[in-house]
Amino acid sequence: MPNFEYKVVPAPKKGLKGKGIKGAEEKFANALATVMNELGAGGWEYQRSDTLPCEERSGLRGKTTTFHNVLVFRRRVAAKAETTAPKPVTPRPVKKASEQRAPQLDSAIARESGTAPAVGPATEATEVKDPRTVSDGQ
Known part of the structure; x- marks a missing residue:
């Protein structure tokens, strides 16, 4: 048209x-x-x-x-050719369940369980406290 x-x-x-x-x-x-x-x-x-x-x-x-x-x-x-023709969609590869978690999350889980030091390659040297025991300064 x-x-x-x-x-x-x-x-x-x-x-x-x-x-x-x-x-x-x-x-x-x-x-x-x-x-x-x-x-x-x-x-x-x-x-x-x-x-x-x-x-x-x-x-x-x-x-x-x-x-x-x-x-x-x-x-x-x-009429513009690029607006009338749909762009091809490239599928993304599906990751395995073990590859989906970020390394920072793995190190945080390990620190909470006490099996890893608080310093890691992607984290700073900070102490991780259990959120249930942290007070709001009251």
């Missing part, structure tokens, strides 16, 4: 002078053609013109509704 991006620009309010153009209608048509040709050169395709309401402030606390004329353009957006 094609994707589009849209661009909305205000419609010209005044005509544009040009060579051999006379009258208000021809000047206004020239202004429209100029806007359409400039955007068309950039790949934008004219879709339609709309008159839309816009609520604006008037005075300190008042609001008034005005209407604005806009021109709607669109162009096709190139």
Whole structure:
């Protein structure tokens, strides 16, 4: 399904002078053609013109509704190949139960049971106390 991006620009309010153009209608048509040709050169395709309401402030606390004329353009957006194709998932190897525990956990368990010194390769020299006997300083 094609994707589009849209661009909305205000419609010209005044005509544009040009060579051999006379009258208000021809000047206004020239202004429209100029806007359409400039955007068309950039790949934008004219879709339609709309008159839309816009609520604006008037005075300190008042609001008034005005209407604005806009021109709607669109162009096709190139689909990115990497976003449409799913990325391959590489499975991670399953570790054995003995490899899943961290070495720090093994040394902490050994220290609690009294079978290992308090200093190990991945720990600092700290004394491990049983949490049931530690007081909160009270």
